[in-house]
Amino acid sequence: VADTNVAQRLIDGGLSLGGEERQVTVLFCDIRGFTAYTQHMSPKEVIDMLNEHMTALTRVVKAHDGVLDKFVGDLLMALFGAPLAHENDTLNAARCALALVAERTRLNRTSAHQLAIGLGLATGRVVAGCMGSSERLNYTVLGERVNLASRLTDVAAPGEVLIDDATRQLLGEHITVEAKEAVQLKGFAGPMTVWRLVEVRPSPR
Numbered sequence: 001v002a003d004t005n006v007a008q009r010l011i012d013g014g015l016s017l018g019g020e021e022r023q024v025t026v027l028f029c030d031i032r033g034f035t036a037y038t039q040h041m042s043p044k045e046v047i048d049m050l051n052e053h054m055t056a057l058t059r060v061v062k063a064h065d066g067v068l069d070k071f072v073g074d075l076l077m078a079l080f081g082a083p084l085a086h087e088n089d090t091l092n093a094a095r096c097a098l099a100l101v102a103e104r105t106r107l108n109r110t111s112a113h114q115l116a117i118g119l120g121l122a123t124g125r126v127v128a129g130c131m132g133s134s135e136r137l138n139y140t141v142l143g144e145r146v147n148l149a150s151r152l153t154d155v156a157a158p159g160e161v162l163i164d165d166a167t168r169q170l171l172g173e174h175i176t177v178e179a180k181e182a183v184q185l186k187g188f189a190g191p192m193t194v195w196r197l198v199e200v201r202p203s204p205r
Helices: 004-011 034-038 045-062 089-108 144-155 165-174
Strands: 018-031 067-072 076-078 117-132 137-142 161-163 174-181 195-200
Touching: 004 161, 004 174, 018 034, 018 045, 018 089, 018 144, 018 195, 045 067, 045 076, 045 089, 045 144, 076 137, 089 117, 089 165, 089 174, 089 195, 117 165, 144 161, 165 174, 165 195
Parallel strands: 117 161
Antiparallel strands: 018 076, 018 117, 067 076, 117 137, 161 195, 174 195
C-alpha cells in the first residue's frame, strides 16, 4: 500500500511523523475525459481499466527513479527528490513524463481502452514527510509547487506535458520546449507563462 522506497524507509526507521523541507520535482498525470468515458461503464470495468493503466505507468515511474506518492481516481502523483535525492531528479522527471505519454500510446495499441493523458511538472521547495496521525499516516509533500503541478495538469491537452518556468530553467539545454500562451491558473495571482515539453535530449556519452 506504499511505494517500495517509502516502505523500506519506514521499516528501517528512517521516516517518522513530521516533515522536512526538500527540493523536488512533482509530477501529476491524469486521464483526459475520464468522467465522460466511464459514465456508462460498470464499477468492475472502471477498476480493471484503471489497474491496467496504473500498472503500466507505475513501471515507468520506477524506471526513472521516481517515487509513487498516490493514486487519486484516475490521477497519479509522483515525486523526484524525496524521500531520497538523486543527482538528476528534475531530468529524470522530465524523461519520465515523456515516457509516460509513450507508454500510454503503446498501451492503446493493445488495450480495449483508448485513453489519453495530460501531465504537469513543477519544481521547487516543498514540505515532505509522514503526515496524518499516530494511527495512520502517509508520506507525501505539501506546498505551492505541488499545487502548481496539479493546476498545470488540469490545463494540459491530451498527450501534452506542461512544465513551470523553474523546471525549464533547471533543465536548460537538456530539453526542447514551446512557450504556451500565458494562462490563469486557479489559486495563482496573475497570468503565468508555462511551457510544453517537446523533447529531452540524450545525455552526451
